[in-house]
Amino acid sequence: MALKLLLIGLVVAVSIQVSLSVLSMKPISVLPIPYDIVPRQGKTMPIYALNRGAAEKSAYDADMMVAYTAGRQLLHVINFTDVFDPKIERSFRLINPVLDIAECGNLVAFTSRPRLNPTDPGTIHIYQKYPVFDSICNMTVGSNPKSLKFDYKCDTIIVANEGPARENLEQEIFANPEGTVSVIRVNNTFVNPALSMCQPMPFGSDVRTIDFTLFNDPTFAPMLEAQFIRNPYKGQLDGEEHTFSMNVEPEYVTLDPWGPTAWVTLQENNAVAEIDYANMTAIIHPLGLKNWTYYDIDASMADVRGRGGMGRGIKYGRYPIESFLQPDAVEMMDAGGEMFLVTANEGAPISYMCETCEVEQEYIEFEEAAELAGDYLLSQNVPSQVRRAMNDPTQLGQLRISMVDGLQEPGGEVIDRPIFYGGRGISMFRVTTTPWGDRKLDLVWDSGDSISKGIQDFYPNAHNHPPFGNPELFEEKVAPGNLINRRWDWWSPYT
Secondary structure, eight states: OHHHHHHHHHHHHHHTTOOOSOOOOOOOOOOOOOSEEEEETTEEEEEOOTTSOSOSEEEEETTTTEEEEEOSSEEEEEEOSSTTSOEEEEEEEOSSOEEEEEEETTEEEEEEOOSSOTTSEEEEEEEEOTTTOOEEEEEEEEESEEEEEEOTTSSEEEEEEOOOOEEETTTTEEEOOOOEEEEEEEOTTTOOTTOSSOOOTTSSEEEEEEOOGGGGSGGGHHHHHHTTOOOOOSSTTTSOOOOHHHHOOEEEEEEOTTSSEEEEEEGGGTEEEEEETTTTEEEEEEOOEEEOTTSOBOOSSHHHHTGGGSSTTOOOBOOSOEEEOOEEEEEEEEETTEEEEEEEEOOOOOEEEOTTOSSOSEEEOEEEHHHHHHTTOBOTTSOHHHHHHHTOTTTTTTSEEESSSSBSSTTOSOBSSOEEEOOSEEEEEEEEEOTTSOEEEEEEEEOTTHHHHHHHHHOGGGTTOOOTTOHHHHHHHOOTTOGGGGSOOTTGGGO
């Protein structure tokens, strides 16, 4: 996530034509963050390790020069008064893992999900800032509250509740909570720090919920599908009906500085939601597809096998193929009086496991291109160049292709239009207002293949680094002493 936000920041700087001759960053200090603190001989001892969720999210208070850094087990208050020698001032034990954290005015807020049953409703925790750091209240929000933002007055918090689907082993069900957006009003004037729970407005705070059930109307389905707003899972595991609003997964929030509007990425759905939190309404904007005809792409694992030669295995090609953008992070910017959304297009193919489900135990919406080509599941409408490349593991053969989009016939297996996951870059959309008062998103810039080529130029040994999801490659390539471990790409060449 830090890399995504850094890249977005660089794009924003360039896009507003800031004159930069040289842009460079140098580390000036390093502060190890413990993932746990344990008692030892009458004292406490910090415990350090890789990949244990020591620091998942941070919020920085520039006025106090204090950072609030939270992970799966601890929340740390870090003093940056001396940036060359930052220090952890205090550490707090967490009941549940933190998903996001933000600060505004005299408040710090963070969201968490239940450790045992992650699909259950999450919680937002509101504290007074350090050095007081007393709990003001805890309030229930939606499932997996992935992202939160304060508005500029610090009296409203917007939370994106992802509501991801997964098996609940305790109840032996496949849970698929509604994806929602929570709007929390905080009446700072009347908040009593002694209260363990916030009181309803006007003497405290309240939580309101925006859902997407309006789009469950079957008449919307053809329109959503035509605009590549995705809804692939229909209940294939448990045989139950899973609606569009259950499959909506709000991921990341950014706020409009001009009014009460939040923009929320719906990553798995390949869309962005426009949230009017004054009137509690939601509009979904499509993001469409990225055409790779004029961009280079390396979708093979050849560079992994050739890693000893400093990227000698990197092999680019150009193919008339398309991908979903599926952004994770998003930020809004004002440039010359115009508003833009800048998205980091990560990609998010869907796969579920369910041991207790009676219909199926596994749902995977994609297949490697070579498997599709070998099973004769590509129609004659697919260009011959693409068919040949998809049959070749050194070209597109290892690319993950959707088996539910671009089909020759609805519900069929033969693919007319191969589509893979993720824009592999950054996009910029202009937010414009139509004569009827509606807003729309117009794509004005995309990074194309420049992110991949930048990694090739500066970090060739990290190019298409194997994902943690492959145990064999994980054991072979990811080790604590391996520098690549700090700059790997989760989806590797597959998306």
